[in-house]
Amino acid sequence: MADLQKLTPFLMFQKGDAEAAMTFYTGLFADGEVLVLERFGAGEPGAEGTVKQGVIRLGEQQVRLFDSPQAHDFDFTPSMSLFVVCESAEEQQKLWSALSDGGAPLMPLGDYGFGPFGWTNDRFGVSWQLSLG
Template sequence: MSQKVATFLMFQNGDAEEAMTFYVSLFDDAKVVTLTHYGPGEDGVEGKVKQGLFTLAGQEYMCFDSGPRHGFTFTPSMSLFVTCDTEADLDRLYAALAEGGGELMPLGSYGFSTKFGWVADRFGVSWQLNLP
C-alpha cells in the first residue's frame, strides 16, 4: 500500500479558487492540477470549489470552499515553510504574500538564517519564508 500526504486548505469565505490562482502565480513549478466546482443541487455553494489540487514547487496541496461555517479558520501555528534560493526571491514572496494580510515576524536576521520573515496572507494562510 502506498500512502500520500498533502496539505489540505479549507476556505470559509469562498476564496479557494482565488487563493489557489494567487499561489500558483508566485512559485516556480506550480500549476493547478484539477479543479471541480459545486453544481446545482450539490451539498455546497454552486460555483465554488468542491475540490482543487495544485502544486507549488512540486509539492501537492488540496483545497475547497466549505459550505458550512465553522468556529475555526487558519492559524499561524500551522504554516507553510518556504526555503528561498535568493534574497530577491524571498523579498518578492514576502511582499506579495503580506499584501492585504499581516506581518507576524518582519524580515530580518534572527540568528538561525541569513534572512527570515513570517506573514499571514490575505486569505489567512501563514507562510514562513527563509533564506538559509
C-alpha cells in the first residue's frame, strides 16, 4: 500500500500517444526506464493495444501515463509542468532541443536573471521547465 501514497505525476493522453511518449522520455534521460507497460486488450474500454497503464522512471521520479478511453474537453496545460534541474549546460541544451522539437517553446532557453532556463511544451503537449542546477 505504501506505493499508493506516493505523489506521482500522471499524464493522460487522448490520441494514443502514451507509448510513444514513454519511449521518447526514457530515451532522453540516461537513466530513463519503462517500469510498467500494460496495454488494453480486446473487449476492454480502451482501443486495443493502447496504454492501459504505464510507469516510467526519469532520474528518481516515477511518472504514470495512459491512453484515455474517454474523450475529454481538456488536454495538457502549461499551468502544470515537469521541472528538471539539469546538471550541465550540455544536458540542458540536449533536453531543450529534443523537447522543443515539434513542440511550442514558452520561454526560449536563455538567462532570465535567475540562471539559464527554458520552458517548452513538447510535441505531445506536455509542459517542461529546464533549469540549470
